[in-house]
Amino acid sequence: MRTYIIKRVLALIPTLIFATLIVFFLIRMIPGHVIDLMLSQQDISADKVTRQKIEHELGLDAPVHIQYLRWVSGVVLRGDLGRSLWRQTEVWKDIKTRIPVTAELALMSLMISLLVAIPVGVYAAVRQDTMLDYIGRTVSILGIAVPYFWLGTLVMIYPALWWGWSPSVELIPFRENPLGNIKMFLVPAVILGLFMSAVTMRMTRAMMLEVLRHDYIRTAWAKGAPEKIVIIRHALKNALIPVVTLVGIQVPTLVGGTIVIEQIFSLPGIGLLMYDAVLQRDYSVISGLMLFIGLIVLLINLLVDLSYGWIDPKVRYK
Amino acid sequence: MSEKLLEIRDLHTYFWTENGWVKAVNGVSFDLWKGETLGIVGESGCGKSVTALSILRLIPNPPGRILKGEIIFEGRDLLQLSDEEMLRVRGNRISMVFQEPMTSLNPVLTVGRQVGEPLELHRGASIKGALRVAIELLKKTRIPAAENRATDYPHQFSGGMRQRAMIAMGLGCEPGLIIADEPTTALDVTVQAQLLDLMKSLTRDLSASLMIITHNLGVVARYADRVNVMYAGKIVETGTAHDIYEDTRHPYTLGLMASVPKIDQDVKAKLVPIEGQPPDLAHLPEGCSFYPRCTFAVEKCSKEVPPLETVGGIHQKACWIDVRK
Numbered sequence: 001m002r003t004y005i006i007k008r009v010l011a012l013i014p015t016l017i018f019a020t021l022i023v024f025f026l027i028r029m030i031p032g033h034v035i036d037l038m039l040s041q042q043d044i045s046a047d048k049v050t051r052q053k054i055e056h057e058l059g060l061d062a063p064v065h066i067q068y069l070r071w072v073s074g075v076v077l078r079g080d081l082g083r084s085l086w087r088q089t090e091v092w093k094d095i096k097t098r099i100p101v102t103a104e105l106a107l108m109s110l111m112i113s114l115l116v117a118i119p120v121g122v123y124a125a126v127r128q129d130t131m132l133d134y135i136g137r138t139v140s141i142l143g144i145a146v147p148y149f150w151l152g153t154l155v156m157i158y159p160a161l162w163w164g165w166s167p168s169v170e171l172i173p174f175r176e177n178p179l180g181n182i183k184m185f186l187v188p189a190v191i192l193g194l195f196m197s198a199v200t201m202r203m204t205r206a207m208m209l210e211v212l213r214h215d216y217i218r219t220a221w222a223k224g225a226p227e228k229i230v231i232i233r234h235a236l237k238n239a240l241i242p243v244v245t246l247v248g249i250q251v252p253t254l255v256g257g258t259i260v261i262e263q264i265f266s267l268p269g270i271g272l273l274m275y276d277a278v279l280q281r282d283y284s285v286i287s288g289l290m291l292f293i294g295l296i297v298l299l300i301n302l303l304v305d306l307s308y309g310w311i312d313p314k315v316r317y318k
Numbered sequence: 319m320s321e322k323l324l325e326i327r328d329l330h331t332y333f334w335t336e337n338g339w340v341k342a343v344n345g346v347s348f349d350l351w352k353g354e355t356l357g358i359v360g361e362s363g364c365g366k367s368v369t370a371l372s373i374l375r376l377i378p379n380p381p382g383r384i385l386k387g388e389i390i391f392e393g394r395d396l397l398q399l400s401d402e403e404m405l406r407v408r409g410n411r412i413s414m415v416f417q418e419p420m421t422s423l424n425p426v427l428t429v430g431r432q433v434g435e436p437l438e439l440h441r442g443a444s445i446k447g448a449l450r451v452a453i454e455l456l457k458k459t460r461i462p463a464a465e466n467r468a469t470d471y472p473h474q475f476s477g478g479m480r481q482r483a484m485i486a487m488g489l490g491c492e493p494g495l496i497i498a499d500e501p502t503t504a505l506d507v508t509v510q511a512q513l514l515d516l517m518k519s520l521t522r523d524l525s526a527s528l529m530i531i532t533h534n535l536g537v538v539a540r541y542a543d544r545v546n547v548m549y550a551g552k553i554v555e556t557g558t559a560h561d562i563y564e565d566t567r568h569p570y571t572l573g574l575m576a577s578v579p580k581i582d583q584d585v586k587a588k589l590v591p592i593e594g595q596p597p598d599l600a601h602l603p604e605g606c607s608f609y610p611r612c613t614f615a616v617e618k619c620s621k622e623v624p625p626l627e628t629v630g631g632i633h634q635k636a637c638w639i640d641v642r643k
Contacts, residue, residue, distance in 0.1 A: 214421060215416060215418050215421040215422040216421065216422055216423055216424040216425070218376060218416065218422070219416060219422045219423065219424070219432075219484075219487075220424070220435075221374075221376055221408065222374055222376060222408055222409060222413070222414040222416070223408065223409035223413075223435055223436050223439060223487070224405045224406065224407070224408035224409035224410050224436065224439050224440060225405075225409070225435070225439055226405055226439075229439070233427070234424050234427070237426045237427075238424070238425065238426055311426070312425075312426065313425070313426060313428075313471040313473070314425065314471070314473050
């Protein structure tokens with residue numbers, strides 16, 4: 001088990017190198033250089049000398065591969081993700097202060113997604129072809145078809161127009177006002193959670209339908225187990241194995257979702273940091289964020305893989 | 319003779335399909351006595367398993383439905399019980415051993431948990447208490463090192479061991495009736511005999527009745543006190559094992575016997591199969607269901623359904639012809 005984990009963690013390194021390489025080079029291909037943006041904002045007439053000076057100060061005059069190697073050596077040797085080109089703040093500190101917001105949003109969305117998807121999926125399978133099954137399936141199709149950013153925008157606009165209500169723009173810290181904090185995150189988390197629950201619900205339903213046809217379910221009935229036990233003890237655990245995989249696959253969707261949702265609801269999380277950094281072409285912030293997000297996604301997928309061993313006894317890591 | 323344990327009267331279990339009602343069990347009546355071993359034989363699709371599942375009311379509905387009949391077990395008609403009352407019968411008074419040991423055990427629960435589960439459900443045992451009994455049951459079914467194996471998962475068991483575990487599962491609540499649906503079909507021949515001997519002796523210890531459903535005439539001959547031969551959802555011949563083997567009265571039973579290889583037969587001798595296919599259960603022929611395949615058939619067979627008639631003792635047959643002639 002331990003050697004398995006070590007092997008898997010080591011295998012993350014090439015993936016991360018590859019991911020950061022792509023981002024590092026791609027972001028520099030987007031039209032609109034960071035220096036141009038800076039100069040245009042400060043309204044300085046861009047003479048060549050000023051430009052070269054700033055470029056040199058920021059270390060952007062070196063060839064791209066040299067920049068990359070400098071950045072990588074900083075990460076590896078000093079654990080330093082670099083500094084923001086605009087604010088000169090440490091990228092890692094920027095990320096660290098924003099982790100709680102995104103983590104809360106992501107966890108709440110994931111929880112809502114699972115709390116909706118699994119019971120509805122199970123119910124739809126057990127009462128296949130009843131009214132509630134159809135309703136569940138229709139709603140989940142809607143969940144897949146309706147973009148969450150559109151729904152999020154509607155939620156921002158219409159309640160404000162109709163009732164003069166709008167979500168808080170100021171972050172309410174959990175420690176000061178737990179209820180207010182949860183209230184603030186609830187709407188964005190529900191929107192993102194429902195969007196993700198659609199696929200999970202359909203997968204849960206399909207897997208339950210398949211599992212319920214297995215011989216061991218008949219064995220459970222023949223033992224005199226009531227429906228609740230047949231479904232929860234005998235069917236659900238078997239049906240959840242692929243659902244766990246799906247949740248692992250959904251993590252990047254979740255990350256992408258938080259970026260959009262944080263922007264709509266102006267939640268100062270990692271997503272918003274990413275959004276601003278891309279707009280400003282803050283190369284070092286983007287690279288640092290990508291490394292961080294990539295690492296999180298890969299680690300969560302590792303956790304998902306490890307959890308198979310707990311759910312499925314046939315999987316044992318040697 | 320001892321007390322009657324189970325009495326099935328005029329059981330009709332149909333399945334709804336696009337082609338109409340499939341008459342899987344079409345008017346079956348028989349009794350089962352305490353401590354007796356009853357064999358039900360017939361080819362695939364003759365309604366043996368559906369009869370067994372009907373007793374436990376495990377027919378998937380839809381598409382299946384028990385249209386009419388009575389299943390009187392320990393004095394109560396199971397078909398009249400509420401769902402809750404039925405839960406207390408299943409696994410408690412009647413247990414079932416299924417034919418596929420590979421797929422009939424839940425892959426994510428330990429064998430011990432599954433074997434002990436009926437005690438959790440019906441005797442209010444704790445998980446630990448049930449596991450202790452499960453280990454005893456596994457020992458009874460001669461699983462070596464039962465203490466250690468109880469915490470294993472089904473995939474760590476061989477086919478024979480899984481079937482032993484299935485049998486152990488059926489014994490926990492000391493049921494009055496154990497139904498074994500093709501209990502040895504998926505197993506090695508060497509293991510088959512061991513398991514059947516084991517089942518027979520364990521049911522005898524509990525003075526329970528055993529219903530063995532099989533297509534294997536050899537199994538029936540060796541283990542059953544009494545035999546029902548089924549064809550197209552009906553019992554066509556019933557009697558003691560001796561009656562059926564030594565004094566066969568139904569052409570279908572004769573056909574079944576002829577298609578079984580015998581150890582003393584000339585190596586060059588060919589097996590005689592029963593020609594044709596079993597009838598479409600949604601569109602049964604008028605008259606006797608077997609007449610299109612029957613070598614003895616006369617005109618009457620295609621018009622009138624033969625009733626079960628006593629030919630001596632408890633030996634009955636449903637045929638217009640006297641095959642001895």
